[in-house]
Amino acid sequence: MPPRxxxxxxSGPGGPRPAVLLLAPLLLLAxxxxxxAPAGAGGTEDSPGLQDAELQRGLLQQAAxxxxxxxxxRAGSPSALRVxxxxxxxxxxxxxxxxxxxxxxxTTDHYNREPFCLIPKSLFQDGEERLGKCSARVxxxxxxxxxxxxxxxxxxIEKNKRQQExxxxxxxxxxxxxxLDVVSIPDSHGHIDPSLRPIWDLAFLGxxxxxxxxxxxxxHYYMAQISSVNQWKTxxxxxxxxxxxxxxxxxxQEIIPCRIHLxxxxxxxxxxxxxxxxxxxPEEASGTEEGSAVAPTELNNF
Amino acid sequence: xxxxxxxxxxxxxxxCGREKFFGDQVFRxxxxxxxxxxxxxxxxxxxNLKLNVWKSPSTFGHPMDVLVPSVSLQLxxxxxxxxxxxxxxxxxxxxxxxxxxxxxxxxxxxxxxxNNSFNYGAYHSLEAIYREMNSIAGDFPELASxxxxxxxxxxxxxxxxxxxxxxxxxxxxxxxLNAGIHSRExxxxxxxxxxxxxxxxxHGKDPAITSILEKMDIFLLPVANxxxxxxxxxxxxxxxxxxxxxxxxxCVGADPNRNWNASFAGEGASDDPCxxxxxxxxxxxxxxxxxxxxxxxxxxxxxCFIDLHSYSQLLMYPYGYTVKKAPxxxxxxxxARCAAKALxxxxxTTYQVGPTCTTVYPASGSSVDWxxxxxxKYAFTFELRDTGHYGFLLPANQIIPTAEETWLGLxxxxxxxxxxxx
Numbered sequence: 001m002p003p004r005x006x007x008x009x010x011s012g013p014g015g016p017r018p019a020v021l022l023l024a025p026l027l028l029l030a031x032x033x034x035x036x037a038p039a040g041a042g043g044t045e046d047s048p049g050l051q052d053a054e055l056q057r058g059l060l061q062q063a064a065x066x067x068x069x070x071x072x073x074r075a076g077s078p079s080a081l082r083v084x085x086x087x088x089x090x091x092x093x094x095x096x097x098x099x100x101x102x103x104x105x106x107t108t109d110h111y112n113r114e115p116f117c118l119i120p121k122s123l124f125q126d127g128e129e130r131l132g133k134c135s136a137r138v139x140x141x142x143x144x145x146x147x148x149x150x151x152x153x154x155x156x157i158e159k160n161k162r163q164q165e166x167x168x169x170x171x172x173x174x175x176x177x178x179x180l181d182v183v184s185i186p187d188s189h190g191h192i193d194p195s196l197r198p199i200w201d202l203a204f205l206g207x208x209x210x211x212x213x214x215x216x217x218x219x220h221y222y223m224a225q226i227s228s229v230n231q232w233k234t235x236x237x238x239x240x241x242x243x244x245x246x247x248x249x250x251x252x253q254e255i256i257p258c259r260i261h262l263x264x265x266x267x268x269x270x271x272x273x274x275x276x277x278x279x280x281x282p283e284e285a286s287g288t289e290e291g292s293a294v295a296p297t298e299l300n301n302f
Numbered sequence: 303x304x305x306x307x308x309x310x311x312x313x314x315x316x317x318c319g320r321e322k323f324f325g326d327q328v329f330r331x332x333x334x335x336x337x338x339x340x341x342x343x344x345x346x347x348x349x350n351l352k353l354n355v356w357k358s359p360s361t362f363g364h365p366m367d368v369l370v371p372s373v374s375l376q377l378x379x380x381x382x383x384x385x386x387x388x389x390x391x392x393x394x395x396x397x398x399x400x401x402x403x404x405x406x407x408x409x410x411x412x413x414x415x416x417n418n419s420f421n422y423g424a425y426h427s428l429e430a431i432y433r434e435m436n437s438i439a440g441d442f443p444e445l446a447s448x449x450x451x452x453x454x455x456x457x458x459x460x461x462x463x464x465x466x467x468x469x470x471x472x473x474x475x476x477x478x479l480n481a482g483i484h485s486r487e488x489x490x491x492x493x494x495x496x497x498x499x500x501x502x503x504x505h506g507k508d509p510a511i512t513s514i515l516e517k518m519d520i521f522l523l524p525v526a527n528x529x530x531x532x533x534x535x536x537x538x539x540x541x542x543x544x545x546x547x548x549x550x551x552x553c554v555g556a557d558p559n560r561n562w563n564a565s566f567a568g569e570g571a572s573d574d575p576c577x578x579x580x581x582x583x584x585x586x587x588x589x590x591x592x593x594x595x596x597x598x599x600x601x602x603x604x605x606c607f608i609d610l611h612s613y614s615q616l617l618m619y620p621y622g623y624t625v626k627k628a629p630x631x632x633x634x635x636x637x638a639r640c641a642a643k644a645l646x647x648x649x650x651t652t653y654q655v656g657p658t659c660t661t662v663y664p665a666s667g668s669s670v671d672w673x674x675x676x677x678x679k680y681a682f683t684f685e686l687r688d689t690g691h692y693g694f695l696l697p698a699n700q701i702i703p704t705a706e707e708t709w710l711g712l713x714x715x716x717x718x719x720x721x722x723x724x
Contacts, residue, residue: 083690252577
């Protein structure tokens with residue numbers, strides 16, 4: 001599906017560019033119940049149902065990711081971040097404008113717990129359930145960013161405890177010596193100094209806003225690395241954090257640098273401004289939380 | 303003293319014959335006088351209780367250590383109580399203790415695997431990896447040899463380790479293990495070099511790898527993209543592609559896993575040199591890819607091709623370039639599921655299984671699709687740990703756990719190949 005409203009990039013050596021990343025039409029075809037019958041000889045025919053199931057599963061995953069990023073951002077708590085555990089059930093419908101509504105239920109796990117620790121999954125800690133449960137409605141606007149999300153989750157951590165942990169995190173942050181003597185977090189070997197872990201968690205919180213806005217049916221992101229800390233100020237009523245993060249977009253495999261500026265105080269809603277470098281397009285995308293207009297991002301499929 | 307001999311006979315009973323000791327406890331019983339000795343001998347003699355004396359008291363006042371199976375705990379406790387014998391429980395669950403020790407041992411073994419200074423639990427430079435490959439070949443000259451199969455764009459050597467028990471016969475059915483084709487996926491190269499050492503260490507001890515090598519050769523390429531790897535160490539940790547020059551473009555490199563001749567320049571690749579999935583000027587334009595293709599084709603007898611990547615925890619089989627089902631998809635799916643199960647058995651790491659195109663995304667010109675379309679039936683892609691928390695920057699302390707679990711998956715596949723040679 002060619003991008004709209006954009007001059008095509010210069011042709012490659014081979015002449016006009018061939019069609020790329022046709023997952024989009026496949027996905028939409030499948031959802032509309034049309035079997036994607038491949039042309040060409042040889043090989044066994046797929047049952048369209050099997051492909052549909054795979055594509056549905058992918059779409060539900062996308063929706064879960066978008067919902068979670070949004071949830072994490074809104075919760076505004078770096079000590080209560082969640083990750084996707086599993087999608088339990090879901091249903092997607094596509095309208096004639098190729099917009100996609102997904103209703104789903106999924107489970108979540110704590111982000112902050114060190115993965116692959118030795119505690120067996122069956123053990124509860126302090127009597128609390130490890131997995132949370134969320135139900136969400138996500139509306140993807142046909143490759144446009146900023147999916148609309150309505151999400152509710154069971155409480156994983158008791159409110160007071162969460163506020164306590166956030167405040168503890170905040171006091172740790174205040175104790176960090178500024179200017180921070182760091183280049184990247186983690187370093188090349190994946191190591192994060194324990195004293196710098198709060199920075200990572202706060203950066204992830206800010207990045208959640210950015211990743212929510214940028215997630216579409218086809219694009220999803222991970223925070224790969226904090227490549228620089230431009231400013232780190234803690235005063236009595238906020239952490240003022242200006243940093244550059246490298247986001248990894250999975251389907252294109254691109255690394256997107258984003259400059260993010262956030263202001264956070266435990267218990268207060270997060271304020272975020274950001275500016276990402278879109279490597280493939282001449283335009284740059286930016287967005288703010290405070291309701292100012294978000295320039296629509298024309299993303300190249302490739 | 304008669305009773306010492308008596309107990310001595312019992313100590314001879316080994317713990318063998320019972321595999322597991324869940325809930326079994328070790329009691330330390332105080333022995334104060336001859337009267338208590340005779341009471342204890344009643345207990346220990348009982349056939350039903352199946353007690354096992356670990357240490358008999360050398361004299362009065364010294365305790366006796368006895369292993370009590372879980373089923374006998376209640377009876378023994380009441381007996382001791384009723385006879386006024388003092389005791390304490392020194393091991394509350396023997397199985398738990400054994401498991402713990404096992405874990406520790408394996409951990410240390412993993413750290414100490416090399417007898418030189420190569421730490422398998424850390425990431426290394428290209429030179430260090432190449433040196434270690436040489437070292438492995440030097441330590442096991444009858445089994446392993448380091449072979450140069452070509453060079454990179456920036457003229458670095460491309461080395462594989464060949465593992466073979468055959469002498470002189472060059473064309474045994476063979477397995478190709480590919481790693482590090484995308485340079486930023488460091489867990490891939492790290493797992494590969496660990497695997498190399500594992501193969502030589504376990505050969506002759508582990509029946510699985512021994513029997514695999516009896517019938518087949520293994521070729522392991524730990525760094526399929528040496529220029530990219532050096533670049534990730536020196537300039538940009540997140541570099542993916544090769545470092546070849548693209549005439550007319552400021553952008554460097556092509557995606558070596560879109561450069562193979564399998565639906566080259568099809569769906570799931572880009573013709574833009576600045577893209578991370580740029581397929582290159584033409585199929586095999588990347589010398590790193592061509593080196594492998596030429597070697598495999600010249601050999602002519604490969605049966606299995608496995609490509610290690612990160613991240614996402616997936617185990618996939620062809621196709622990436624089409625949703626069309628591969629003719630052997632059903633068999634490959636079964637093998638992959640078995641392998642994923644074996645992998646998960648170690649630490650519970652879950653992998654998703656499926657064909658590349660629908661499990662991750664469409665990708666044309668991939669190594670595994672090329673291998674499959676060229677008669678190498680058992681073609682698989684691993685996307686190793688994790689699922690996005692650290693992503694490419696997987697902490698070094700996860701190298702050995704990842705390598706160990708992956709090894710179980712690899713062995714499952716290789717055993718299947720061994721038993722299904724065609």
